[in-house]
Amino acid sequence: MTTRAETALARVSTGQPRKRFNLRWITGMGPTAAALIAGAVVWELIGQVAGFRFFPPLSDVVARLVEMTLAGEILPPLTNSLTNLAIGFGFTIVVGVGVGLLMGAYRRVETALDIYVYAMLTAPSLVFAPILFSIFGLGRAAIVGVIILYTIFIVIISTTSAVKTVPRPLIEMGRSYCANDRQLFLRVIIPAATPMIMAGLRIGAGRAVKGMINGEMFIAAVGLGELVTRAGNRFDATSVLAVLILIILVAFFVVRIVQLVDMRLTRWLPETQRRKK
Numbered sequence: 001m002t003t004r005a006e007t008a009l010a011r012v013s014t015g016q017p018r019k020r021f022n023l024r025w026i027t028g029m030g031p032t033a034a035a036l037i038a039g040a041v042v043w044e045l046i047g048q049v050a051g052f053r054f055f056p057p058l059s060d061v062v063a064r065l066v067e068m069t070l071a072g073e074i075l076p077p078l079t080n081s082l083t084n085l086a087i088g089f090g091f092t093i094v095v096g097v098g099v100g101l102l103m104g105a106y107r108r109v110e111t112a113l114d115i116y117v118y119a120m121l122t123a124p125s126l127v128f129a130p131i132l133f134s135i136f137g138l139g140r141a142a143i144v145g146v147i148i149l150y151t152i153f154i155v156i157i158s159t160t161s162a163v164k165t166v167p168r169p170l171i172e173m174g175r176s177y178c179a180n181d182r183q184l185f186l187r188v189i190i191p192a193a194t195p196m197i198m199a200g201l202r203i204g205a206g207r208a209v210k211g212m213i214n215g216e217m218f219i220a221a222v223g224l225g226e227l228v229t230r231a232g233n234r235f236d237a238t239s240v241l242a243v244l245i246l247i248i249l250v251a252f253f254v255v256r257i258v259q260l261v262d263m264r265l266t267r268w269l270p271e272t273q274r275r276k277k
Helices: 004-014 024-050 058-070 075-105 107-122 125-136 140-164 168-176 181-218 223-233 237-265 271-276
Strands: none
Touching (some): 058 237, 075 223, 075 237, 181 223
8 A cells, every 4th residue: 555655756757747736716715705804894893983873783784684584584585586586597598598699690680689689678677567567467477577677688689799709710610620500500609609608697697686686676575675675664774784685695696606607618718718707
């Protein structure tokens, strides 16, 4: 049975690279952790010194969040909100990316849909809340509709741009290897467009959380939006900020999941490009 020293010596003698402990994930979290700690300290100091009723200290807000969680006020609304978010954003991924791919690949499709996509993108999404309410009533479908309106058009536009900006030499190389249109689209265009498509999905993930909360607050009083509305009606700033922290955490984890999928799909990129992302 060889010892660690013998194993290391064997690696050196055979030219095998020595394994090193990767500290990049620790050093990469340094600036983020420092910024969070600094923000928390500033929040706490302002809350303690200024004594604003509408801006309580962070310690009080965290204590209220723990209190609401232990009292069972958080988990049911959170589950409801995450269900709405999953349905709405899942629909956006499937339909938004699909439509964007078609618009990027076919000029006629882009010409036909482009004006509608940009018009809907610039229009305030909550303007359509009464329409969704009249069609679907006070139910989950109306909230999901708001989430879709908040996210799908930015995903369509980013996907379309991703396909249209695929480098021409890649397409020409694919054709030189006698790839037909289907093979060219699936094996060249989509992989090359994936980084930009995922960038659009990261933006859409944050907008999906915003749409979820707005839909729950202005259409149907359910989920985390209901908690914010009830606390706001009582002028309970501590509870409002406690739920706000939870909403930010939800948005962070949703975006993080999209980032992990992005890293998985773009492993073929050079290391320098992955670091920039």
